[in-house]
Amino acid sequence: MGKLLFSLFVLMPIVEIALLIEVGEQIGGWPTIGLVILTAAIGAALVRQQGVATLMQARRKMDNGQLPGQEMLEGLMLAVSGVLLLTPGFVTDALGLFLVLPFSRPVIARWLMKRAVVAGSTTQTSGFYQYQQRGDQGSTFEGEYEVKRDGRDPKLPPDNR
Known part of the structure; x- marks a missing residue:
């Protein structure tokens, strides 16, 4: 981890x-500055467009009762990008x-998801997915309740009876 931080905060700026x-x-100073600004503008537009597409894809999965794990990871990747x-800088722009890009991001996300599986567990059996499955079986309870107050709790307002 120390080598990664060293390369990110010391070597990367030197390379850039x-x-x-x-x-x-x-090509000259002003064209270089213009090129850096142009890549930032194009990148911001691409991130926005791809972010909306990823959000819609996640929404479709949730509507079908699936956990959008890959889409969540892709959203994080879009934030980093x-x-x-x-x-x-040109190196950071290339990364x-x-x-x-819509053809490289899903491949990277799938690779990262395979590497992130811990001790044989899968995302399909995570707590959220199991909860969703139990909720789909109709576990709704109906009933009535009454709040009884004896006036000893100072946080509760007194009973207006």
Whole structure:
């Protein structure tokens, strides 16, 4: 974990700055800045469009009584890709674009879900899914209740009888 944090906060900015300088030398300073702003704008639009599509897909799964685990993970990936695309630099833009594309994101999400399964458990038998299944069997109880107060609890208002 320490090496990952080191690379994220020390090496990545160095790589980004070196690449920005190199591109700036090739095409000029203002075109480089324009290119960084353009990738941020295109990335934001892509994240928004893909986010709505992922939300609709999750909604369809929930309407069918399924847990939208992959869609939730894809939504998290879209949030990460949005941050990467808005961060100035070409390496972060490439990573963010890779996470936002509709043909690469589901593949990565499925791979991550397979790696995240703990000790043979599956997402189909999680507590939420089992609760949904029990709820579908018609476990509704009807009845009446009465609140009785004896005035000893200061948090409850006095009985108005």
